[in-house]
Amino acid sequence: MKTIKPIEFKASRAWEALDIANMGGTTCRLHWTDKPYHWHINDGEEVFAVMTGMVDMHIRRDGKEEVIRLEQGDIFFAGIGDEHFAEPIGEARILVIEKEGSV
Incomplete structure (x- = not known):
């Protein structure tokens, strides 16, 4: 079991991530950027x-x-083939759930 407090997570570089879980090939990672x-x-x-x-x-x-x-608190879903990029306004912490190794 784990408890993660996103506000306390800060990485040394943009988009670095804290691995939370790998659930049968689906990853859950907390990114700081x-x-x-x-x-x-x-x-x-x-x-x-x-x-x-x-x-x-x-x-x-x-x-x-x-x-x-x-x-x-907002959630965004991108499907296969959806073109996008994220631009934080200052610092942000983002929980990303996706298949392992996904781009």
């Missing part, structure tokens, strides 16, 4: 939950870019 990720296309489904801070999620749908502001 203060820098944007890069555009990527999911090769698996991903659940992205903002634990602390705010994140602008940039997405592309039908060739058009949109930005969705995620606040603490």
Whole structure:
């Protein structure tokens, strides 16, 4: 058993993660970041939950870019093939659940 207090987790570099669990090939990781990720296309489904801070999620749908502001407690789901990137507003801690090794 584990208890994790996201507010206490700080990494030495952006998007570094604390591994929480691997459940039959599905990972649950807590990420700390203060820098944007890069555009990527999911090769698996991903659940992205903002634990602390705010994140602008940039997405592309039908060739058009949109930005969705995620606040603490908000959850974003990206399916296979969804193009997106996350841009924190200051520091953020994000719980990510996805298949092991997913991009």
